[in-house]
Amino acid sequence: MEALAMGGYGAYVWACFGMGALVLIICDWRARVRQRQVYRDIEVRIKALGDTE
């Protein structure tokens, strides 16, 4: 518990490490979502073009 308390600065220190982890997770998640979105849009467009041909 002493290590977690960080001499009374625990809330500040852990909040910063939490924010750091959150930013990395969000950046990774956004990159995955964007890739999936672009790929699916192209798939739909190719399929639509194939149907009309």
Next chain:
Amino acid sequence: MWKFIHQLASPPHFYRIAPKIVPWLAVPGLAIIAYGTYAGLFLAPMDYQQKDAFRIIYIHVPSAYLSLMTYMIMAVSAGIGLIWRIKLSHAVAAAAAPLGAWFTALALATGSVWGKPMWGTWWEWGDPRLTSELIMLFVYFGYMALRAAIDDTVKADKASAVLALVGAVNVPIIHFSVEWWSSLHQGPTLIKEGGPAMDAGMLYPLLAMIFGFTLVFGALLLRRVRSEVLYRERRTRWVKEMILAAEGRN
């Protein structure tokens, strides 16, 4: 070497090679961050003035460094795209901006959390380092908003490249603000004459965090550039063939 660079700048080649490079950056990057986090939180000695609150630097410094480095990558890529019209350069600039904005926001947020116990305030408008870093965040937002506002990709590339190059003026201002003006923010600790002004026990975890964050950033950037390349090349034959081939396999 030139052949390799020329090949890498080709969108289809980049699209195929990027996912092979990503794990080589992400896995060691995350492992180094894990070590840096453990060492920074539990092994590094306590600062005699700032006590345990100093451990915030293990997130604040890498994010502030990436905020500036990402901007330089964005501005240089935009400049290369503008001068030599290399398609991949504009894709790199466009993909780097959101990452830069996130790391700038993280640097500002962690700096603010550090400021409260150390300076007694979350924010100080008169401080040159804080204000110039906030301007950097607004430049990132402006760059992304400008790109989003222009439908034509070529026009968006040109306009946003000019903005990125103009905004690069802010990078040295941020870096030297603590030397040029009176600031609440502490002066340079790592890059200064006579070497870093830190105990080795504090320094090594910090260097590990900076290196780890850089590797993970590299992996994230490659993945974002890959999506950007796919979007820009969506009407080309190679994309159509690749997607049809993938569908054929499934």
